[in-house]
Amino acid sequence: MSSALSFSRVRRFRLSFWQAVFYLLVALGLYSLIVRFSAGLGTATNLSDAFPWGLWVGFDVMCGVGLAAGGFTMAAMVYIFNIERFRPIVRPAVLTAFLGYLLVIMGLLADIGQPWRIWHPLVMWNPHSVMFEVSWCVTLYTIVLFLEFLPIVFERFRMKKMLTLFKHITIPVVILGVIFSTLHQSSLGSVYLIVPEKLHPLWYSSLLPVHFFITAVAVGFAMVILESNLSARAFDKKLETPLLMDLARVLVFVLGMALLLRFQDLSRNGALDLLFVNEPVTWLFWVEILLGMVVPIVLLAIPRVRANQQALFLCSLLAVLGFIANRLNVAITGMESYARVNYFPSWMEISVTLMLVALGFAAFRLAVRYLPIFGKPLN
Amino acid sequence: MSYGFLIDTTRCIGCEACVEACREIHGHPEGDVATLSAHAFTALNTHEIDDEEIFTRRMCMHCNDPSCASVCPVGAFTKTKLGPVTYDPDKCIGCRYCMVACPFEVPKYQWNKKQPLVQKCDMCFERISRGQLPACAEACEEGATVFGERSDLIKEARRRIEADPDTYHPYIYGLNEAGGTSVLFLSAVPIEQLDFKKEQFQQAFPHLTWNVLKEIPNVASFSGLFMYGLWWVINRRMELQKIKVSETASAVEEERS
Numbered sequence: 039m040s041s042a043l044s045f046s047r048v049r050r051f052r053l054s055f056w057q058a059v060f061y062l063l064v065a066l067g068l069y070s071l072i073v074r075f076s077a078g079l080g081t082a083t084n085l086s087d088a089f090p091w092g093l094w095v096g097f098d099v100m101c102g103v104g105l106a107a108g109g110f111t112m113a114a115m116v117y118i119f120n121i122e123r124f125r126p127i128v129r130p131a132v133l134t135a136f137l138g139y140l141l142v143i144m145g146l147l148a149d150i151g152q153p154w155r156i157w158h159p160l161v162m163w164n165p166h167s168v169m170f171e172v173s174w175c176v177t178l179y180t181i182v183l184f185l186e187f188l189p190i191v192f193e194r195f196r197m198k199k200m201l202t203l204f205k206h207i208t209i210p211v212v213i214l215g216v217i218f219s220t221l222h223q224s225s226l227g228s229v230y231l232i233v234p235e236k237l238h239p240l241w242y243s244s245l246l247p248v249h250f251f252i253t254a255v256a257v258g259f260a261m262v263i264l265e266s267n268l269s270a271r272a273f274d275k276k277l278e279t280p281l282l283m284d285l286a287r288v289l290v291f292v293l294g295m296a297l298l299l300r301f302q303d304l305s306r307n308g309a310l311d312l313l314f315v316n317e318p319v320t321w322l323f324w325v326e327i328l329l330g331m332v333v334p335i336v337l338l339a340i341p342r343v344r345a346n347q348q349a350l351f352l353c354s355l356l357a358v359l360g361f362i363a364n365r366l367n368v369a370i371t372g373m374e375s376y377a378r379v380n381y382f383p384s385w386m387e388i389s390v391t392l393m394l395v396a397l398g399f400a401a402f403r404l405a406v407r408y409l410p411i412f413g414k415p416l417n
Numbered sequence: 418m419s420y421g422f423l424i425d426t427t428r429c430i431g432c433e434a435c436v437e438a439c440r441e442i443h444g445h446p447e448g449d450v451a452t453l454s455a456h457a458f459t460a461l462n463t464h465e466i467d468d469e470e471i472f473t474r475r476m477c478m479h480c481n482d483p484s485c486a487s488v489c490p491v492g493a494f495t496k497t498k499l500g501p502v503t504y505d506p507d508k509c510i511g512c513r514y515c516m517v518a519c520p521f522e523v524p525k526y527q528w529n530k531k532q533p534l535v536q537k538c539d540m541c542f543e544r545i546s547r548g549q550l551p552a553c554a555e556a557c558e559e560g561a562t563v564f565g566e567r568s569d570l571i572k573e574a575r576r577r578i579e580a581d582p583d584t585y586h587p588y589i590y591g592l593n594e595a596g597g598t599s600v601l602f603l604s605a606v607p608i609e610q611l612d613f614k615k616e617q618f619q620q621a622f623p624h625l626t627w628n629v630l631k632e633i634p635n636v637a638s639f640s641g642l643f644m645y646g647l648w649w650v651i652n653r654r655m656e657l658q659k660i661k662v663s664e665t666a667s668a669v670e671e672e673r674s
Contacts, residue, residue: 080528087454087525090513118648120655151511151526151533158510159490168626169490169514171633213644217637231625232484232518235617247629373517 060396067393070386071148079151084384089374093383096369097391098145100226101362102138103176104250107258108265109135109183110219117212124285126278129190129411130269131262136183137401139176141394148390168228175222182215194409224251230368238372239309240323246368249300253361256292259285260334260357265402267351272403275412283344286354290338293357297331322363322371330360420500420545421567421599422554423574424474426611427584429561431472436461438556442541455525458538459553464611471604473611474562476553477502477523477538478591479599480621485515485524487623493535500567500599501540509534520595520614520622540599567599574603596621 074082085092112131115121147153159173185204192200227250230237243249263282270277304310313320334353343349374381383391405411436450436459445456453460459476479502486494486502493508494515504524511533515524527533541551545564549555554564563570571589578585590602590613602608609615 075531078527078529078531079533086528087516088522090516090526114644118644118651120648120651149512151513151530152509155491155508155510158508162491162493162508164489164492166487166623166627166630167490167492167514168630169488169512171630173490209645209648213641213648216644217641220640221633221637225629228626228629229514231629232488232622234622234625235520235614236517244625244628 060400063389063392063396066389067396070389070393073386074148074390082384082386084381084387086379086381088377088379089381091369091373092381093370093387093391094145094149096366097362098149098394099142100365100369102142102145102394103223103226104254104257104361104365105261105358106135106138106142107219107223107254108262109138109186109258110179110215111255111258112262113186113212114216117208118216124281126412127262127266127281127285130265130406131258132183132186133190133402133405133411134261134265136180136187137398137405139180139183141398142176143180144397145391145394168225168231172222172225172229175218175225179215179218179222182211182218185211186215190409190411220251223254224248226250227368233373236373236376237368238319238375239307240304240312240319241368241372243303243307245299245303249296249303252292252296252299253364256289256296257358257361259289259292260354260361263289263350263354264358267347267354269406269412273406273412277347279345279347282350286338286344286350289354289357290335293331293335297327297335300327300331319371319375322367326360326363326367329356330363331357334360418499419567419599420540420564421479421570421601422540422551423563423565423570423601423603425561425563425577426471426473426602426604428559429472429474430559431461431463431470432559433461434556434558435459435474435553435562438552439538442552453523453525455527455536458536462612466606466610471606471611473602473604473613474553475521475523476600477540478521478595479540480520480595481597481599482595482621482623484518484520484595484622487626488514488518490514497542499540499542499545501542501545503539503542504535504537506534511535518622520618567601570601574601577603590615593619 070082079085083092083094108131112124112128116124116128143156147156150156159167159170160177164170185207189201189204192204224247227246227248230242230246231244234242263285266277266282269275304313313323334357337343337349338353343353370381433450436457439445439459440447440457443456443458445458448454448457450457450461451463453475459474462473462475464471464473479496479500481496483494483496483502486492486496489509490512491508491510493505495503495505497503511526513526513535515535516522516526524535524537526535541549541553544551550564554562557563563573565573571592574589578587578589584605586604586607588604588608590604590608591598591600594613594615595618602613604611
């Protein structure tokens with residue numbers, strides 16, 4: 039009795055602690071946004087003419103879109119490949135993706151100079167621009183995610199007719215989602231194809247779109263494992279361990295392919311002798327490769343590690359951090375050496391990014407509480 | 418009719434008249450002469466080589482196949498028939514991809530404005546449309562910056578190199594750099610010594626993106642059909658399996674073993 043009481047007290051304290059963190063992050067982020075929109079990007083950020091893209095492009099857009107890749111891979115596995123047993127994790131994956139894309143768009147609104155013109159690329163076409171293609175795909179895929187998300191809401195409010203109607207369009211919608219995702223996940227890599235002499239040879243390659251696509255697929259699975267773990271902890275829910283172990287095997291396979299292709303490509307581009315040049319750029323390359331790929335591949339290949347909930351969680355976390363390191367390396371590290379400037383994000387840039395992450399967590403929490411994400415609403 | 422500049426660094430005395438004329442015509446404030454910015458569309462750099470000062474100008478090179486025009490998601494940049502690469506501020510969303518992509522790092526940003534836009538030299542497009550000279554070319558009394566048709570300027574550059582081989586290093590910068598530019602440079606020393614990019618720079622860059630982008634219709638239609646086919650096959654097999662199971666469960670078991 040007394041132990042149960044103290045347990046609930048601890049829980050309440052933890053909850054209010056995270057709530058405090060949340061409100062603090064949102065307050066700081068909002069303050070930074072006010073500075074950004076009243077005094078300009080020059081005051082709020084450490085960006086400059088020499089280094090025009092920073093954390094907001096490198097993390098909010100490049101990582102945000104990639105980390106949401108679980109949405110299309112899980113939908114494809116369940117609806118197209120008909121692997122029924124993964125069905126319980128489609129909804130959380132779609133929810134994460136939907137929230138992720140909304141946050142990417144919010145991040146873009148902070149970063150671009152004329153946010154109220156964000157619709158321009160949809161109207162003023164330039165088919166030669168990767169960014170034009172990405173804008174279209176992100177817009178269309180966000181609509182797809184909305185359509186994939188709607189049935190959850192219909193179910194919550196018992197709108198049977200709408201549910202049947204949406205059952206009929208599931209397959210076309212999922213297929214469209216896969217197409218749009220394939221296109222823009224890879225295109226985020228294509229963004230850098232036009233700067234062969236600016237991006238460091240450890241990252242520049244004509245295969246950038248392929249690398250970006252495969253690593254996004256991999257990190258999608260890692261994110262699904264992570265969020266299942268986190269949700270299980272936060273909502274005292276039973277973990278679908280066998281399912282996640284299966285996902286971990288897929289993750290090992292995809293990460294392995296990504297790693298193989300990466301080194302094969304480095305040798306094709308004659309960049310192998312750059313691997314052991316003793317400078318920060320190389321260290322950051324190895325952080326990405328060793329911590330984000332080699333360690334999770336090796337550990338998760340061992341069945342006993344996969345079966346251990348804690349180890350599975352940590353390995354997936356490494357894969358996610360490695361992915362983030364890769365995107366930041368392309369967008370920041372790899373472009374810095376050419377620009378001959380040292381860019382490090384200002385605290386205001388960091389606070390806006392943290393605010394977006396916090397909003398993502400909070401929205402996920404709310405959705406899980408009030409909508410049938412994991413079976414039925416958890417409240 | 419495609420115009421451009423021939424900039425002969427052997428004639429430039431570093432008087433900064435071009436910088437001042439540019440500043441005046443755009444209403445820009447005085448500032449650092451040596452750097453481009455949102456309020457300095459041309460800059461003058463000094464290099465000391467063998468105890469001699471060589472002055473070079475920086476400005477938009479007005480590429481024949483400009484990266485900025487290729488990457489801009491709203492098509493705000495246009496390579497005009499007259500030669501200049503122009504910019505439409507009413508389209509621009511301020512994403513700065515042009516700044517990332519430009520091989521000459523020319524487009525600059527209004528970092529301290531609430532509604533920032535990109536800024537760069539447009540070869541005084543309005544003036545040349547009216548038949549006037551660009552401000553910098555009009556201001557240059559030494560003939561170091563000459564305005565004219567690009568093909569004529571190339572001929573003139575070749576003539577100068579041939580007529581005076583002792584003065585010139587025999588290379589016209591801008592003929593092929595980044596796929597060819599409307600601004601051409603002549604110099605007394607190898608141009609790399611003046612911080613001009615030359616190695617692995619003899620191609621236009623937009624095709625690197627286009628090679629991938631042009632495959633999008635194929636990727637989209639192929640992956641769509643492939644996914645649909647896959648779904649159909651798997652779904653069909655599962656339906657067939659269901660029928661068997663309902664008939665005789667044991668028969669299926671036998672079939673499997």
